[in-house]
Amino acid sequence: MVDISKVRFNRSGYEAVLSPLESTILEALWKKRKTKVRELHSHIRAKKKIALTSIAVGLDRLHQKGIVAREIETGQGGAHYIYYPLKTKQELEKSILENITDKLIYNFGENAVNYFNERFSAGKIRKRKRSI
Amino acid sequence: MPVDACLMQVAFDPTKYVISAIFIVIAAASLFSMRRFRIPNKGKIALIYIHLTSLFMPVSVFAANEACGMMCLPCFENPAGIAVLALPSAMLFSAAAGFVVIPAYFFASGRNVKINGTRITKFISRHSRLLNIRAPKVVAVNSPKPFALSFRTFRSAIVLSVGLMDILHKKELEAVLLHELAHLKNRASLFKLSAFLMSFSPFSVFKSFNNELNMEEFEADSLVISVQRTNKYLLSAKRKIANYRRAYGYAQKK
Numbered sequence: 236m237v238d239i240s241k242v243r244f245n246r247s248g249y250e251a252v253l254s255p256l257e258s259t260i261l262e263a264l265w266k267k268r269k270t271k272v273r274e275l276h277s278h279i280r281a282k283k284k285i286a287l288t289s290i291a292v293g294l295d296r297l298h299q300k301g302i303v304a305r306e307i308e309t310g311q312g313g314a315h316y317i318y319y320p321l322k323t324k325q326e327l328e329k330s331i332l333e334n335i336t337d338k339l340i341y342n343f344g345e346n347a348v349n350y351f352n353e354r355f356s357a358g359k360i361r362k363r364k365r366s367i
Numbered sequence: 368m369p370v371d372a373c374l375m376q377v378a379f380d381p382t383k384y385v386i387s388a389i390f391i392v393i394a395a396a397s398l399f400s401m402r403r404f405r406i407p408n409k410g411k412i413a414l415i416y417i418h419l420t421s422l423f424m425p426v427s428v429f430a431a432n433e434a435c436g437m438m439c440l441p442c443f444e445n446p447a448g449i450a451v452l453a454l455p456s457a458m459l460f461s462a463a464a465g466f467v468v469i470p471a472y473f474f475a476s477g478r479n480v481k482i483n484g485t486r487i488t489k490f491i492s493r494h495s496r497l498l499n500i501r502a503p504k505v506v507a508v509n510s511p512k513p514f515a516l517s518f519r520t521f522r523s524a525i526v527l528s529v530g531l532m533d534i535l536h537k538k539e540l541e542a543v544l545l546h547e548l549a550h551l552k553n554r555a556s557l558f559k560l561s562a563f564l565m566s567f568s569p570f571s572v573f574k575s576f577n578n579e580l581n582m583e584e585f586e587a588d589s590l591v592i593s594v595q596r597t598n599k600y601l602l603s604a605k606r607k608i609a610n611y612r613r614a615y616g617y618a619q620k621k
Contacts (some may be wrong), residue, residue, distance in 0.1 A: 272533045288611040291534050292431050295511040295615075307480055307509060312467040313487045313540070314507045 236360060239334050249327050253297075259283060260293040264303060269319045294318050335356075348349065373439040383432045388427035392568075394421040408558045410438065411576075415561045416462070418458045422568055432553050443526035466520045469560075473518075473526045477498070480529060487532075490541060491548070494594070498589040507532070513608050518556040525551070534611060539604035542591050546601070549587035559583065 242251050245292070250258045263279050264270065264330070272294060276287045298304045305316045322330065339347045395416040401411060434494065482488065488505050496547045503523040513531035518524060534619040550556060562576035592598045 286610060286614075288607055289536055291511065291530060292611060292614040295530075298511070302442045307529060309482055309485065311481070311486050312537060313485050313527070314470075314482050315533055316511065316529055353461045 238329065239338070242335065249324065249331060252331055254293075256285070256289060256293045257297055259285070260290060261302065262299060264294075264318060264320050265324065269317055271315050271317055273315075275318070371382045374436045376436070378436070380432065383428050386428050390421040390424040390428075394418050397421070397572050398574060404506075408554075411579075412558055413559045417447070418570075419564060419568055422570075434483045436609060470518055470520050470522075471522065473506055473524070475509060476510075478525065479506040480509055482507045482527075486537070487527070487540070487544065494548055495543065497552075498548060498551050502546070503548075503551055514613050515543050515547055517550050518621060519554055520556075523551050531608075531609075534593055534607050535604055538595070538600040542595060542601040542604050545591040545594055546587045549590040550583070552590075553583065555583050555587075 239252050244251060249261075253261065260275070261273055267275060267278055272287065274290050276285070276290050279285055279290065288289075294303065294316075296303075298305055302320065302322060303318050304321050307314050309315075309318050314360065316323045343350075381568070397414045401414050401418070406414070430606075443456065447542060482505060486574070491505055491591050492502045501517075502518065503525050506524055506526045508526055508528045510528040510529060511530040511533075512525075512529050513534055516526050516533055518526075525544065535543065541550070548570075550559075562580055583617060588598075588601060591601050595601070
C-alpha cells in the first residue's frame with residue numbers, strides 16, 4: 236500500500252483513500268477477477284459512463300499503489316495487460332488502517348498509544364457519535 | 368615553473384582565443400546557411416551537428432586549457448591537430464547517442480514482450496512490401512503509457528507500448544502503424560532527432576524546424592488517409608492518446 240497522506244472521511248471504507256474512479260474500477264475488478272482493460276470497460280460501461288482511457292489510467296494508478304498486479308498476455312491482436320486484484324476488500328482496508336494507525340503513533344507518540352490502551356483495554360469497542 | 372606562472376601564461380595564451388573564434392565563425396556560418404539556403408534533409412542534419420559541435424567547442428577548449436594550466440602542462444602546441452581530432456570525436460559522440468543508445472534502450476526494454484506472428488507483424492510485413500521498404504522489426508515495450516515511435520539505424524524498427532495496444536482497437540492501431548511506416552519510408556527519424564537536438568542551441572530562435580517537422584507529420588498522416596481511405600481511425604486514435612495523457616495528468620495531481 237502506498238503512503239497515505241490524505242484521508243477523506245466523508246466517504247466510507249477504502250473509498251476514503253482512493254479516488255472515485257479508482258474505487259469504481261477496483262469494485263468491478265473484485266467481481267471480474269482477471270481481466271483485460273477492454274473487458275473491464277465493457278463491464279463498467281453498463282452501469283456508468285467512463286472512457287476506456289480513464290480506466291487504463293485508473294488501473295495504472297492502482298498498480299502503482301500496489302493494490303492490483305498485471306501480466307502481459309500475447310494474443311492475435313498484440314500484447315495486452317491482464318490485471319487482477321492483489322488484495323481482497325478486507326485485506327485492503329486492514330492495510331489502510333495499519334497505515335493510518337502507524338501515522339497516528341508517529342505523529343502523537345505516547346499520547347496515541349496511551350489513548351489506544353485506554354479505549355480498547357476493556358475489550359469492547361464503543362462507537363462514538365460523530366462530533367465533527 | 369611555479370603553478371601561478373603557468374596559470375598566467377595559459378590565461379594569455381592566444382591559441383585558445385584563435386581556436387574559439389574560428390569555431391564561433393563556423394557556428395554562425397552553419398546557422399546562416401540553414402536559414403538562407405534550401406537544403407535537403409541530409410544537409411540540414413549535417414549542419415545541425417556542425418553548428419552544435421562548433422558552438423560547444425570553445426567551452427571545452429577553455430576548460431581543457433584551464434586544466435592544463437593547473438597541472439602545468441603544455442597544452443596547445445599543435446592547435447591544428449587538436450581541431451582535427453576534436454571535431455570528428457564530438458560528432459561521433461553525438462551520433463552515437465542517436466544511433467546506438469536510443470535503439471539499444473528500446474530493444475533491451477522490449478526483450479520480454481514477444482509479439483512475433485501476431486496480426487500486427489503480418490500487417491507490417493504486408494504494407495512494407497507495398498511501400499517498397501524492408502520490413503521493420505516490431506518491438507513491444509512493457510509500458511502502460513500509449514506511445515509509438517520508429518527509428519531507422521542499423522535495423523529499422525517500430526516501437527509500440529503495451530498500453531497503446533490496450534486502448535486502441537484494430538483499425539486505430541493500423542492507422543498508427545501506417546503513420547510510423549510512412550516515417551520509415553521518408554527516413555525521418557534521424558532528422559526528427561537532430562531537429563530536436565537543435566533546440567539545445569541558444570540560436571535555435573533564429574532557425575527552428577517546426578515547419579519541417581509539421582510537414583513530416585502531415586505527410587505521414589496523409590499516407591494513412593490514402594491507404595485507409597478515411598481519417599476516422601487516425602483521428603480517434605489521436606483523441607484516445609490525448610485523452611489518456613489528460614486523464615493521467617489529472618490523476619497525478621490528486
